[in-house]
Amino acid sequence: MRIKPRTLLISLTAAVTLYALLGFLLLPALGVYLINKQFEKRATVPAHLEAIRFNPFTLELTLRNLHMGEPDAPQVAFDRLYANLQADSLWSGALHLRDVELEQARVQVLFAEDGSLNLTRLLVLPEPEEKPKQTEDSGPFPLRIDRLALLGNSLQFQDLRPAEPVEFGYDAVDIQLTRLSTLPEDNAQMQVSARGPYGALITWEGEVRLLPLKSSGRLQIDQIHLSTFWPYVRDHLPLNLGSGDISLDTRYELDLAETTELRLSDTYLQLSQLALISAGQPSLQLESLEISDSTLDLARREARLGRVTSQGLQLQASRLADGQIDWLKLLERSDGAQQPDAAETPQAAPEEDSEPAPPWRLLVDQAQLQGYRLQLTDHQPSTPVTIEVGPLNLSLNDFDSQSEGVFELSLDTLLNQEARLAIQGTAGINPVRAALQVETGDIDLTLAQAYLAPLVNLELRSGRLNSQLQVKLDQLQPLQLDVGGQASIRQLHVVDGPAKRDLLKWSSMDLNELHYRGSRLDIGRVALQQPYVRFIINRDMSTNFSDLVRAQPEREAPAAEGEPFGIRIGGISIADGSANFADFSLTPNFATGIEQLNGSIGTLDNHRAQAARVDLQGKVDRYAPVTIRGELTPFDPLNSLDIATSFKNVELTTLTPYSGKFAGYRIRKGRLNLDLHYRINQGQLQADNRVLLEDLQLGERVDSPDAVDLPVRLALALLKDTRGNIDIELPVAGDLNNPEFSVMPIIWQTLRNLVLRATQAPFKFIAGLAGGGDADLSQLGFSAGSSELDANATQVLATLAQALSERPQLALEVEGVGAAELDGPQLAAARLERELRQLAASEMRRPPEDPSTLELDERDRRKLIRTLHEQLQLAEPEEWQALSRDERTEARSQALIAHWSDNPVALRRLAQQRAAAIKDWLVDEGRLEPERIHLLDVDETGKADQGQIATRLQLGIR
Numbered sequence: 001m002r003i004k005p006r007t008l009l010i011s012l013t014a015a016v017t018l019y020a021l022l023g024f025l026l027l028p029a030l031g032v033y034l035i036n037k038q039f040e041k042r043a044t045v046p047a048h049l050e051a052i053r054f055n056p057f058t059l060e061l062t063l064r065n066l067h068m069g070e071p072d073a074p075q076v077a078f079d080r081l082y083a084n085l086q087a088d089s090l091w092s093g094a095l096h097l098r099d100v101e102l103e104q105a106r107v108q109v110l111f112a113e114d115g116s117l118n119l120t121r122l123l124v125l126p127e128p129e130e131k132p133k134q135t136e137d138s139g140p141f142p143l144r145i146d147r148l149a150l151l152g153n154s155l156q157f158q159d160l161r162p163a164e165p166v167e168f169g170y171d172a173v174d175i176q177l178t179r180l181s182t183l184p185e186d187n188a189q190m191q192v193s194a195r196g197p198y199g200a201l202i203t204w205e206g207e208v209r210l211l212p213l214k215s216s217g218r219l220q221i222d223q224i225h226l227s228t229f230w231p232y233v234r235d236h237l238p239l240n241l242g243s244g245d246i247s248l249d250t251r252y253e254l255d256l257a258e259t260t261e262l263r264l265s266d267t268y269l270q271l272s273q274l275a276l277i278s279a280g281q282p283s284l285q286l287e288s289l290e291i292s293d294s295t296l297d298l299a300r301r302e303a304r305l306g307r308v309t310s311q312g313l314q315l316q317a318s319r320l321a322d323g324q325i326d327w328l329k330l331l332e333r334s335d336g337a338q339q340p341d342a343a344e345t346p347q348a349a350p351e352e353d354s355e356p357a358p359p360w361r362l363l364v365d366q367a368q369l370q371g372y373r374l375q376l377t378d379h380q381p382s383t384p385v386t387i388e389v390g391p392l393n394l395s396l397n398d399f400d401s402q403s404e405g406v407f408e409l410s411l412d413t414l415l416n417q418e419a420r421l422a423i424q425g426t427a428g429i430n431p432v433r434a435a436l437q438v439e440t441g442d443i444d445l446t447l448a449q450a451y452l453a454p455l456v457n458l459e460l461r462s463g464r465l466n467s468q469l470q471v472k473l474d475q476l477q478p479l480q481l482d483v484g485g486q487a488s489i490r491q492l493h494v495v496d497g498p499a500k501r502d503l504l505k506w507s508s509m510d511l512n513e514l515h516y517r518g519s520r521l522d523i524g525r526v527a528l529q530q531p532y533v534r535f536i537i538n539r540d541m542s543t544n545f546s547d548l549v550r551a552q553p554e555r556e557a558p559a560a561e562g563e564p565f566g567i568r569i570g571g572i573s574i575a576d577g578s579a580n581f582a583d584f585s586l587t588p589n590f591a592t593g594i595e596q597l598n599g600s601i602g603t604l605d606n607h608r609a610q611a612a613r614v615d616l617q618g619k620v621d622r623y624a625p626v627t628i629r630g631e632l633t634p635f636d637p638l639n640s641l642d643i644a645t646s647f648k649n650v651e652l653t654t655l656t657p658y659s660g661k662f663a664g665y666r667i668r669k670g671r672l673n674l675d676l677h678y679r680i681n682q683g684q685l686q687a688d689n690r691v692l693l694e695d696l697q698l699g700e701r702v703d704s705p706d707a708v709d710l711p712v713r714l715a716l717a718l719l720k721d722t723r724g725n726i727d728i729e730l731p732v733a734g735d736l737n738n739p740e741f742s743v744m745p746i747i748w749q750t751l752r753n754l755v756l757r758a759t760q761a762p763f764k765f766i767a768g769l770a771g772g773g774d775a776d777l778s779q780l781g782f783s784a785g786s787s788e789l790d791a792n793a794t795q796v797l798a799t800l801a802q803a804l805s806e807r808p809q810l811a812l813e814v815e816g817v818g819a820a821e822l823d824g825p826q827l828a829a830a831r832l833e834r835e836l837r838q839l840a841a842s843e844m845r846r847p848p849e850d851p852s853t854l855e856l857d858e859r860d861r862r863k864l865i866r867t868l869h870e871q872l873q874l875a876e877p878e879e880w881q882a883l884s885r886d887e888r889t890e891a892r893s894q895a896l897i898a899h900w901s902d903n904p905v906a907l908r909r910l911a912q913q914r915a916a917a918i919k920d921w922l923v924d925e926g927r928l929e930p931e932r933i934h935l936l937d938v939d940e941t942g943k944a945d946q947g948q949i950a951t952r953l954q955l956g957i958r
Contacts, residue, residue, distance in 0.1 A: 023056025042124045045069050059085035068122055069108070075118055078153075079104035094142035094183060105153040113160045140182045140211065150175040155194075162231035170194040170202075177208070184211045200224050212257035221248040226274070238330070242275030242285075262298040267291070287312025287371070301360045308367035318377040364399040364407075372413075381450035388416050404430050419443045419464075425471075434473040438485075441466050445489070446845070456548050457497035461847065464490040469514070483516040491849075496544050500842065503544065506531040513570065520566035531577045531597075564606070572601040574616065594618050594626065604634050611640050623930045624650040624671075641680035648673050649930075653937050669813060669934045670696030685734050693726040695934075780918060781948035784819075785826020787913035789921060797918065800953070801926025812922070813934045813954040816915030817942035818907040822949060827910060828900035832893065836864045862889045868896060904940060911938035914951050 031052045039047035050065035061083045069075035080103040086096040110118035153173040159166040173194040180188040192204035202224075206217010226244035234240070250267035274286040293306025318326045373390030392413035399407040406426040413421050421443075425436035445463030452460060469485035488511065494504040506528055513524025536544040577597030599616030611631040618626045630643035650672040673692035678685065780793045789797070800812070837854045841847035848854065856864070862885065869876075869892045880888055900906075912935075919933045942949050 019056055023054055027056075028052040028054050039068075043068065044121055044124060045075060046071070047122075059087065061085070073108070074106055075108045075110075075122060077106045078102055092144075094144050094181075097143075097145045098147065100145055100148045102150045103152055105150060106156075107154070108156045109158070111159040111161055115161055142182060144179075144181040144183060144186070145177070146179060148175075148177040148180050159231075162235050164231040164234065166229065166231050168196065168228045170196045170200075180208070180210075182210050186210075190215075190217065196224075206252070212255075214253075214255045214257065216251075216253045218251050219248065221246070223247055239276045242277050244274040245272050246270065247272075260298060262296070264294070264296040267294040267296065269294070283314075283316050285312070285314040286310070293365075301358055302363070303360065304363040304365070305367070306365045308364060308369075310369045311371050313369070313372040313374075315373070316375045316377075319380055321379045323380060360401070362399070362401040364396060367394070367396040367399070369394040378450075382453065383450045385447055385450045387447065389413055402430060404428070406433070406435075409436070416444060416447075432473070432476050434471065436471045438469045438471050439467065444845075445492070455550060455552070457550055458503060458548055459495050459497055459500070459842075461493040461495055461842070463492040466490065481517070483514070485514055487511045487514055496548065498547075499544070500838070501544075502532065502534050504531075504533050520568070522568045522570075524570045526569055526572045528572065528574045528577065531574060532579065534580045534582075536582045566605075566607045568603070568605040568607070570603055572604070574599055574601075577618070592621060594620055595622055597626075599628070602631070609633055609636060609639055611642075614643065620647065620650050624648060639680075639682065641678060643676075643678050645676040646674070650674070651935055653935055666698065666700055666937050668697040669936055670694060671931075671934075683735060687733070688731055689729070691726075691728045693728075696726060779950040779952050780914075781945070781950055782914050783948060784822040784944070785830060785910070787910060787917045789917055794921065794925075797921050797926060801922055801928055805926075805928070811932045811934060812928075813936050814915040814918050815936040815952045815954065816911035816913070816938035817949055817951045818911035818914075818938060818940045819942040819944050819949045820902070820904075820907055820940070822944040822947075823907055823910055824901035824903070825897055827903065827906045828897040831900050831903075831906065832865075832868075832896050835868055836861060839864050839867060862886075865889055865892050865896070872896070872899060874899060907940050908938055911940060911942075911951075914949075918951065918953070 028051070031054075032049055035049050035052075036047075039049070045068055047068040048066075049063060050067075051063075053062040053064070054060070063078075063081040065077075065079060066081070067074050067077045069077070080101070082099065082101040082103075084098040084100075086098050089096045108118065112118075151174055153175075154169065154171045155173055156169045157167065174192070176191045178189045179186065186209065188208045188210075190204065190206050190208050192202070194202040196202075201220070201222040203220040203222075204217065206215055206219075208215045224246050226246060227241050230241040247270040248268070250269075251265045253261075253263040253265075255261040269289075269291040271286065271289040273288075274284070276284040289308075289310040291305050291308050295304045295306075296302070320326055320329065370393050371390070372392040372394070373388070374392065376387045376389060378385045390413060393411070395408075395410040397408040398405075406428040409423065409425060409427050411421070411423040415421060420439075420441035422439040423436055425434065427434040427436070443465035445465055446460050449460045452458070465487065466489075467485065467487035469483055469487070472482040474480035474482070489509045490507070492504070492506050492509065493502070495501055496503045507530035508527075509529075509531075510525075510527040511523050512527070513522070515522040534544065538544070575598055577594075579594045579597070581592055581594075595618065597616060597618035599618075600613070601616075602613035603610060604612050611633050614628055614630050614632060616626075616628040620626055625646075625648045627646045628643065629645075630641070632641045632643055633639045651670075653667050653669060671694040673694065675688075675690040675692075677688045679687070780789070780796055782788075782793070783790070834852070836856060837851040840854050840856060840860060841851040866889070874892075874895050876892075880891055883891060915935045915938065919930070919935060922928045922933055923930050936954075939952075
């Protein structure tokens with residue numbers, strides 16, 4: 001049947017009208033109704049869609065004003081969703097959308113404390129129906145979108161799972177994709193930008209392929225605050241974040257087709273103003289860290305850092321009392337917190353064919369760290385040791401963690417703001433090796449005191465280490481280390497612990513041509529400037545060196561392997577050395593000193609029986625020259641020795657304690673000349689000893705159980721020649737390998753036989769002293785506690801010097817006098833002032849060379865006097881409690897003075913100083929020969945006369 005055109009036109013018009021009504025009106029209204037109906041049925045929060053617009057002719061769909069959640073707090077909402085369907089979707093086999101736009105979308109992502117997500121609870125979905133298993137993967141739904149745009153959206157994020165909630169939001173989130181497709185080999189162009197609070201910005205541009213999932217492009221992150229995400233870190237690392245921003249700019253390639261492959265290139269990372277703080281924990285602050293021109297390959301496990309620059313790190317780190325490093329302990333604790341209980345964790349069976357992943361490879365082209373400051377504290381010693389490192393500058397070039405080559409290294413820094421450390425050279429880690437130039441300057445050796453204290457009973461007061469070394473490390477196992485160069489230790493000062501008196505010191509010790517390798521140390525030459533040593537024999541015959549080494553727990557000594565450690569010193573030079581010797585086992589006490597010691601010692605080698613040349617010159621008590629010359633093998637002295645020692649013009653009065661103990665008499669005056677020549681060859685001793693005593697006179701008798709039972713005065717008188725001298729030859733010979741052979745008993749027996757022979761010649765006589773003088777010149781007055789010459793005394797000495805110059809045959813005898821009644825309190829007061837300044841200097845990091853220059857205010861004096869009073873354990877009477885602070889300080893001061901007033905050693909020393917002051921003036925100012933002036937044994941029982949103590953002078957014949 002033929003349809004009329006009119007009928008066809010009416011039918012088409014009706015169909016189009018019906019289609020339009022369905023598309024424009026019915027379907028949108030029905031859609032809004034059904035969607036809102038489903039919201040009422042399944043939504044767990046208020047949900048509503050306001051309107052749907054659909055153009056059936058252009059296939060454009062628009063949804064407006066979706067809102068899910070409370071009116072003022074939507075969890076999911078948008079103002080407009082627009083999609084434009086293309087007609088070719090009917091025959092192309094894929095859903096084709098030309099444009100998809102989402103405007104003003106607002107999403108809240110909320111994780112509760114139990115880990116549940118709010119978005120999964122917005123709708124109650126029906127249980128899925130079971131579908132028959134498909135034998136083949138049908139793949140994703142075919143979809144192609146020419147343009148997808150998300151405009152002006154916002155995201156609010158909250159996570160309550162960490163101990164401190166994580167909250168942040170991003171406004172103005174814009175995303176645009178072109179040619180998005182689920183079809184194979186189709187790529188989409190992507191642009192993403194998001195702005196957060198405080199100027200944070202995320203920009204992402206690139207390509208995305210969904211099948212297989214691949215992406216490449218550029219990601220920029222600018223000024224992201226670390227505090228936003230720090231609660232996640234703090235749950236594992238108990239440190240608080242004070243501040244910190246991070247920025248990132250990188251190109252990337254991501255491929256998830258088979259494995260996870262991620263490659264970053266042209267990467268720039270900036271970390272700024274980082275501050276980690278925590279009470280009772282180490283802290284860290286970093287001004288800036290920039291990493292540029294870098295790459296990362298996840299599949300190859302390789303990271304290359306092109307340029308690393310960092311400034312302003314401040315780090316505090318400590319070694320705890322148990323030996324652990326606080327930062328490492330903190331990290332270990334954080335790792336342990338992440339591990340579940342082993343009893344509750346199922347153990348996965350290891351795969352037989354699995355291989356461990358290769359280690360990461362790190363390459364650093366150039367790294368520069370500047371202005372770093374580290375505070376390192378060691379709490380393991382009883383007294384914590386703190387070292388401040390900085391500003392530290394480190395430069396590193398061409399580092400490769402897997403290369404067998406070397407990289408360049410340069411470091412310079414200060415230690416405790418004074419000492420300098422500089423390291424420059426090359427190093428490698430496969431294997432570990434290094435070739436470095438190490439330079440140190442003014443390293444404070446007192447830092448070692450806390451580590452020395454448990455081992456030795458001494459105190460290192462000062463010392464500075466300087467060095468220029470070449471360090472070469474070839475391997476660690478076994479250690480192959482080669483160190484060469486030179487080093488010096490300046491201003492060393494060591495005191496013994498109990499007495500707090502000088503033990504060892506020097507102005508400088510230079511070690512030249514230093515070379516250490518393996519089991520041998522070679523030193524070309526050792527130069528000592530102004531060395532000093534103090535040796536004391538105590539009343540119980542122990543020495544000040546006896547108790548220096550503290551007792552340590554017994555440990556099994558390791559078995560010796562191979563040759564002993566080799567030491568070779570090419571030579572030792574000594575300039576202006578000195579030493580003090582005292583023997584407190586004698587009554588009276590004996591003390592003397594060696595000054596102006598100069599000379600050299602030749603090569604010392606413990607692996608070669610090579611004789612070392614010795615050539616030393618010095619003086620005893622300033623005026624008596626001493627020489628030591630010859631050769632010896634220091635590590636095997638019985639093999640070879642040829643040493644000649646000479647003492648000239650030694651005042652015998654210094655030996656009074658020994659003459660009193662062994663001879664039974666004091667020495668009134670006299671001089672000793674001693675020439676000793678010892679030769680040893682293969683243990684055979686040949687010694688030639690010559691003793692010359694000039695003008696020896698004995699003093700009063702001393703009761704001593706060790707004195708010889710011989711007529712000593714008669715023997716000495718008979719042994720004197722016509723010039724009043726005693727000249728004795730004492731040859732000694734014997735086998736030192738024989739344990740029964742001893743040198744001193746032979747010498748003593750020889751002397752005894754000589755005295756016996758002398759006493760058998762009674763007709764030999766020698767005349768004694770004869771002299772006189774003006775009564776006005778017979779004595780000099782000294783103020784109490786002083787050895788200073790006043791104007792009256794210098795006038796007397798000037799007159800006396802003139803008289804002696806005119807009478808060269810005369811000699812002067814000086815007898816120092818001390819009065820305990822008047823000198824004792826003054827000496828004690830002076831000692832109090834010295835002790836106060838020495839104690840103050842001991843508490844200073846860098847004490848002055850002369851503690852007497854210290855100025856003490858009243859507060860310091862009060863504290864130091866109290867400390868001395870407590871150290872001496874002096875009792876404090878109860879009535880002191882009622883005294884004021886100043887009165888109590890004065891009482892303690894007087895108690896200390898009273899405690900030290902009765903000090904025979906100090907009184908004797910003062911008397912000696914008075915006699916020495918007179919001799920020094922006559923030698924230096926009066927121009928008299930020192931040989932003409934004799935110092936007699938002092939008188940410690942003098943009396944005061946009109947407030948002064950008189951030192952007696954006597955004339956003698958030369």
